Amino acid sequence: MSEDHALVFGASGLIGWAVVDQLLAPYPTPGTFASVTAVTNRPIDLAEAHWSEPEGGRPDLRLVSGVDLRGETGALADTLKQQVPNADKITHVYYFVFTSVDHDLEEEVAVNKKMLENVIDAISHLSQNLKFVMFPGGTRGYGIYIPGGTFSAPLTEDMVNNLPGEYAKTVAYPQFRRVLADACKGKSWTWCEICPDAIIGFTPNGSQFSLALHWAQYLSLFAYDHGIGQTQHRQGEAAAVEVPFPGVRAGYESLCSPVSASNIARFAIYAGQNPERCGDGRLFNIADSDTPSKMRDLWPHLAAWFGLVGTGPEARSEADLLPSEYVERHQSAFGEHGLDKAIKGGVGAGRKQLDSVGSWLTFDRQLSLAKMGEAGFAERRDPVTGWLEAFDMFRKAGLIL
Ligand SMILES: NC(=O)c1ccc[n+]([C@@H]2O[C@H](COP(=O)([O-])OP(=O)(O)OC[C@H]3O[C@@H](n4cnc5c(N)ncnc54)[C@H](OP(=O)(O)O)[C@@H]3O)[C@@H](O)[C@H]2O)c1
Known part of the structure; x- marks a missing residue:
């Protein structure tokens, strides 16, 4: 039996909720993870979270609420140590936190960068077993917030390197990449980024961009x-x-290329199980359908x-x-x-x-899914299904x- 322990930050959010739900399903197979810890900022009651409750074979679930990642790094490590059983066994960190800062996009980048730094710093103190970190970028990273768009579709992953400089300063994802690339040097873990366009899914208590x-x-x-x-x-x-x-x-x-949160979640978990194909800071577009x-x-x-x-x-x-x-x-x-x-x-x-x-x-802002296909992830869905499920x-x- 695996002892792997998945820690999901932003577990009440659009992607984070679905990752916990899929881990509990259990995806990909019973026994892949021994335990899952869902971390949220706003308090949430487990009964109101509406996660799947399959009979048997599901990993142990622990919900840790009220964790504001904007605090001091040391405090976060202490909180997680006190509240997360088997914190020393954390193997996978799924990081789906994002906070908006009104009217100051560079401050938004700084705040979000600091939260990710806090998490990586805290985990490096807590677990020597870390294998994989995953975070989501988004088509904002392809310049879609510039009127008329920036690149000609289909959007391919290499385009993120050519974002106009002033615009790039307003996007957190390049900073996230730098934080993780620096932090994993000489360590046994690796990381990956997924890039969705609109994410279609459920959250139990609201969402910033659903x-x-x-x-x-x-x-x-x-x-x-x-x-x-x-x-x-x-x-x-x-x-x-x-x-x-x-x-x-x-x-x-x-x-466009919308994606259901459950499909992102399954790819996020797949990537963590296939670090040799998906790690090393690789970026993958994700959507429900190639069409x-x-x-x-x-x-x-x-x-x-x-x-x-x-x-x-x-x-x-x-x-x-x-x-x-x-x-x-x-x-x-x-x-x-x-x-x-x-x-x-x-x-x-x-x-x-x-x-x-x-x-x-x-x-047009449709995504090329060629790279995700080459990484061996073949799950596709009718794009209407995710809406109706939500x-x-x-x-x-x-x-x-
Ligand atoms: N929504 C989309 O369609 C979409 C599309 C493309 C890319 N993305 C990207 O996906 C990422 C996640 O977005 P999302 O749509 O999943 O957002 P979301 O549903 O609003 O979830 C964001 C999560 O971040 C948590 N969070 C916010 N501030 C926090 C803090 N100070 N401390 C701890 N946790 C905090 C929230 O927890 P609480 O609610 O408990 O505060 C929530 O769980 C973002 O980078 C976003 O740009 C989203």
């Missing part, structure tokens, strides 16, 4: 406000109510789950509320149905940015009507 939660709350309230209840959509009794895509035609038609998606193909399926008819953006008028404005105006309906959690646990810092996804991301979980967790 497009699935953002649109799920919008569509849920839109359907409710138009008289469509859950029973009606199950029975197909509702009258056709159209919901136009919140964006513009170019945003509806542009090519790029368009919102035009996804939106009608998302709307249909809520009993709505998803149409193109042309029917929207200037007066129509953006998704976050709509949620803010109508969210009392959540409260009326006892779903206070849906109000507290919505999308955080990223809501304005997510409002603009359909009007800002008007250029919606099911949001409803189960009381985050939508």
Whole structure:
């Protein structure tokens, strides 16, 4: 039996939650990990985390909440030593923490770099058994925050080296790479980075940049406000109510590569089990499908789950509320149905940015998955599936009507 111990930071977040869920599944096989420690910043109750509870064969799970990584390094090592059983056996660190800093992107880079440094420093004091560290970058690292994009798609991993200098200063990922490349010198562990575009998944208590939660709350309230209840959509009794895509035609038609959080999680775990193919600081694009998606193909399926008819953006008028404005105006309906959690646990810092996804991301930004394929990871999914699974979980967790 393996004694491997996975430590997941950001376990309440979009990727971190899914990695814990897959480790418990247990992916890839029973016995790969003996134990999993899920670390969160905001307190979370295990019963409300909604992680899988398969019978037998699952690794031991420990939840350590209330760990703010912005503290002093020594304090973090002490906290982990006190609260994490078998801390000396930590073999894999999955680092999925990110915090936004409003209006100061260089400060955002500095804060996030410091948190990763704290973690690596603390773990190096705690465990001599570390084998692998994984963190997520993202298409922000390909310059998609520059209007019109920076590189011609398909985006390939080598492009991150050519980011315009001023823009690169506003992105944390190059700094993360430097921290890990320096820290692993002369050590027995190695590391890897994954690069997703939009991540589609579940979180139990909100998320800073969850497009699935953002649109799920919008569509849920839109359907409710138009008289469509859950029973009606199950029975197909509702009258056709159209919901136009919140964006513009170019945003509806542009090519992109969304990924379900469960697929990222499986690749993250796969990479940690295959350090010779995936380590040495390699970067891998990740998506659900080699074939790029368009919102035009996804939106009608998302709307249909809520009993709505998803149409193109042309029917929207200037007066129509953006998704976050709509949620803010109508969210009392959540409260009326006892779903206070849906109000507290919505999308955080990223809501304005997510409002603009359909009007800002008007250029092709699909990812090449060739490198991930060469590393031997062959799992692909229909891109709609992850959305619908996330919606099911949001409803189960009381985050939508
Ligand atoms: N969301 C996307 O679609 C997307 C797409 C591409 C790339 N990415 C990248 O993926 C990474 C993770 O993003 P995500 O979407 O998973 O974000 P997320 O759902 O908001 O999760 C972020 C996690 O970081 C934790 N965290 C924040 N501040 C912390 C602190 N001071 N101490 C300890 N933990 C802290 C949060 O914990 P609490 O909630 O408990 O504070 C949360 O678990 C980021 O680098 C992001 O740029 C995201």
